[in-house]
Amino acid sequence: MENSAERLYVPRLVRIVGVVAETPTIKTFQLSFEDGDRPDFKCGQFGEFGVYGVGEAAFCLASPPSRDGLEITVKEVGKVTRAFHNLNEGDVITFRGPFGNWFPYDDFKGKELLFIGGGIGQAPLRGLLRTCLDNRGDFEHIDLIYAAREECELVYERELVAFEGRDDIDVTLALDPVCPGEPIPGWRGRTSFVPPILEEERPSPDNRVVITCGPPIMIKLVAKSLLEKLDYAPGQIWTTLEMRMKCGVGKCGRCNIGSVYVCKDGPVFNYERILSLPQEF
């Protein structure tokens, strides 16, 4: 029992080896483990990242586990994320993890995949999406619907452009309509919320799984549309929940929804499970 406090609360040190400004408020940090091997992780897991003197916050591991290094994408919204945004290449941050469960990747094989991301909610989907593309032959159609409030809130722009040039993934980009029906000047994608796109395209529920992450309201409306208008079963929908976390290991009591610890039993949830929880979202 001697050293598991080390394991639990004493973080590893991780160096920033690259910073990509995704948007004016969102940066992706490329990280390198200098005190040993990068830990193995699976798509969907998260870590507690921190800056000594400021604190820790939970971020999803946003890069494919099969590639070297580790990337996280951070939106500047509070104390810890502001500190991150002030860091540069070469700076050192703290890491605990990987924590939580993961997407049932093997169960997705042989299926049609529909990814639906909203804003920075694309980050938890990115590792999985890129892993699926790296193993493209294992899946049927892959679709991505990616929506944001404004163009400057779309992350991973360079990858989206690359996806748009591929013929083995269909990408639909959308921005929230400011004035419904009116196009946004210079915008190459659609101007719509996600549910109308789904209801127009009507992706068949046959052999398809939907993997979605974004603001809770988007997840809720996407699920409603899929379940009520497109005949999907709750079990076909997978999402990741965001809940405030501190320990990441099922102790601090912050992320509970009912008897579920989002940090341990999640963050990846099948929608069937979500429907069985007290409806706090």
Add this chain to the structure above:
Amino acid sequence: MAAEYYRLNRDKVGELFDRARADYDVVAKTRDANNNLIYGRPATFDDVAFVDQQPPMSAKTFALPQTETLVRYEREGDKIRAEGAAETTRDVLLFGVNMCDAAAFDVIDHVFAWDYLDDPYLNRRAATTQFALACTISQQDCFCDRISYAEESVDAVAYPLEDYYLVKVQTEKGRNLVARYKELFVPEEGDAESSIRAFQEKAGTAKKEPMLEAARAGLEKAFEHADWEILVSTCIGCGICTYTCPTCHCFDIQDEGGTVGGRRLRTWDHCTGRTFTAMAAHQPRDRQYKRYRQRLLHKFWYYPERFGPLLCTGCGRCITYCPVKINIKELVEYFGGLKDTPPGGARHGK
């Protein structure tokens, strides 16, 4: 282990206290400089307060301190040195602790020992021996008679009978305690369990139906109940119910210090506070009643669903110290369907 029973004569208790201080860090009820009742370290046996009343702060702090250092860090240029807080733990004897406080450790052990082991807690817990003193009369707001916590988890319990203390030893740690000072403990020959039952009946601490465990089925249907908003709208989110609670264990992790050096610490936190679940773009518990509901349901539904025991030992502190007189027992009875009428009176805004 099977329980063992001993007599401890009243005139031997002082000797026990003094001798135990050589072997343990002895914690007992005492008075601080302002005459407040606390669990503290009495200077002499005369400073021990032999009262049924619970100190406002429970004994959980001896396993889960209000604040503790998890990591110390130092920065020199671009080098960071950090290490976990090394703690040398001396054996603690909780001498004359209330049963509701003693039994609370077993309740929260479940969360600190499932999956990942939380060693800072578990190491202190392992070093703590409980020598509880049973109440002679149940206290103002307490309801331990309605909650079936694991009494058998308490290392040793002293029942103050007419002429002597009947000591029931229930664990290895309790046995070690008695073995160390065995000259003071005389094996009990009589029917100890009958004496204990009679004592508890007289004290008002014997279990009474309906136990609050029975509220669970009702609570599972009550999440959307319209009366939450009415009945707990007076909650001001001060958190005193959680800080005084022997089983509330939620914590925060914060950094203290600056860029040159400092510490990462763990500190008590409370689910009734506005910021507890506030996130960048989302706040699932955006109204105060939702935050109070979380506390109640965590204790009487979620925690037992996950781990077994209720997250409550019925000490009643949250009722005593609530500035707006919210009564958790009455709310559990109402929302859990054990009583048809809601808690009444001006205190609940009715």
